[in-house]
Amino acid sequence: xxxxxxxxxxxxxxxxxxxxxxxxxxxxxxxxxxxxxxxxxxxxxxxxxxxxxxxxxxxxxxxxxxxxxxxxxxxxxxxxxxxxxxxxxxxxxxxxxxxxxxxxxxxxxxxxxxxxxxxxxxxxxxxxxxxxxxxxxxxxxxxxxxxxxxxxxxxxxxxxxxxxxxxxxxxxxxxxxxxxxxxxxxxxxxxxxxxxxxxxxxxxxxxxxxxxxxxxxxxxxxxxxxxxxxxxxxxxxxxxxxxxxxxxxxxxxxxxxxxxxxxxxxxxxxxxxxxxxxxxxxxxxxxxxxxxxxxxxxxxxxxxxxxxxxxxxxxxxxxxxxxxxxxxxxxxxxxxxxxxxxxxxxxxxxxxx
Numbered sequence: 001x002x003x004x005x006x007x008x009x010x011x012x013x014x015x016x017x018x019x020x021x022x023x024x025x026x027x028x029x030x031x032x033x034x035x036x037x038x039x040x041x042x043x044x045x046x047x048x049x050x051x052x053x054x055x056x057x058x059x060x061x062x063x064x065x066x067x068x069x070x071x072x073x074x075x076x077x078x079x080x081x082x083x084x085x086x087x088x089x090x091x092x093x094x095x096x097x098x099x100x101x102x103x104x105x106x107x108x109x110x111x112x113x114x115x116x117x118x119x120x121x122x123x124x125x126x127x128x129x130x131x132x133x134x135x136x137x138x139x140x141x142x143x144x145x146x147x148x149x150x151x152x153x154x155x156x157x158x159x160x161x162x163x164x165x166x167x168x169x170x171x172x173x174x175x176x177x178x179x180x181x182x183x184x185x186x187x188x189x190x191x192x193x194x195x196x197x198x199x200x201x202x203x204x205x206x207x208x209x210x211x212x213x214x215x216x217x218x219x220x221x222x223x224x225x226x227x228x229x230x231x232x233x234x235x236x237x238x239x240x241x242x243x244x245x246x247x248x249x250x251x252x253x254x255x256x257x258x259x260x261x262x263x264x265x266x267x268x269x270x271x272x273x274x275x276x277x278x279x280x281x282x283x284x285x286x287x288x289x290x291x292x293x294x295x296x297x298x299x300x301x302x303x304x305x306x307x308x309x310x311x312x313x314x315x316x317x318x319x320x321x322x323x324x325x326x327x328x329x330x331x332x333x334x335x336x337x338x339x340x341x342x343x344x345x346x347x348x349x350x351x352x353x
């Protein structure tokens with residue numbers, strides 16, 4: 001695989017401080033095309049608009065997948081990628097689910113390291129900031145018809161970003177969603193496909209209008225078991241054990257979720273992956289057996305929860321406005337590994353000198 005570099009005539013002015021998420025983008029992006037039955041050589045070129053005809057297949061049939069990951073700088077200026085190959089492995093399974101020709105994991109990892117090396121000066125170093133990385137693949141046949149396309153684009157864009165939530169590490173409020181469902185076993189819930197997120201927007205907007213931050217999704221069949229949050233996996237501290245819904249084919253296998261489980265196990269904190277009913281969660285909040293709730297995801301890393309709403313009633317978890325002890329420990333533990341403040345005993349970080 002060869003990567004062509006097309007130099008920009010004019011570079012952007014880099015910001016002194018980054019506070020928003022996903023609104024600012026670097027000078028360059030990586031682009032690779034699939035045509036004539038194979039992936040062509042890629043190029044790093046100036047970040048710019050894409051040209052698509054109105055009949056482009058992705059606009060009509062949604063054949064597209066994406067990933068999200070981050071890069072950091074340590075105190076010595078070394079660039080650190082966190083579990084990027086795992087993201088590309090997951091992208092491969094998402095592509096296969098949508099009949100998209102998968103991008104080779106090693107080739108995608110090489111393309112990313114080349115792009116990040118070019119854009120290393122864009123990586124912010126203030127606490128809570130990072131370089132957010134968005135790889136995505138979409139169909140671009142210039143014709144209509146419900147079938148697997150024959151032409152695709154694989155693109156990586158970079159965004160220096162602050163905290164995902166404007167209030168930072170402050171706890172969020174969740175609303176149990178009883179009307180809509182996110183996914184069912186056999187569907188695409190376990191894959192990072194664009195349609196999953198479009199289908200979740202209505203419930204999310206309704207929750208926000210009612211004073212909550214995100215939706216707590218239940219299973220699509222019995223409407224009884226907790227699955228995940230709008231943009232995160234979910235964890236509960238019940239009876240001094242950390243419990244999270246088991247992966248069942250409709251829950252996204254989060255990279256941060258997996259990292260949290262391994263970090264907890266390394267500290268000999270009991271972790272259970274099992275079915276968790278919403279009744280168990282509400283009863284735990286009422287009795288005090290439920291002491292913490294937190295979400296995990298690439299964008300927010302760890303997001304504590306201090307309130308869950310269901311059926312017009314709110315149930316408090318822990319101290320209002322405060323993160324729990326385990327959530328705070330996990331945030332510090334993960335970000336310390338990501339930024340080089342702590343040793344990486346898991347082999348998660350790839351350094352780019």
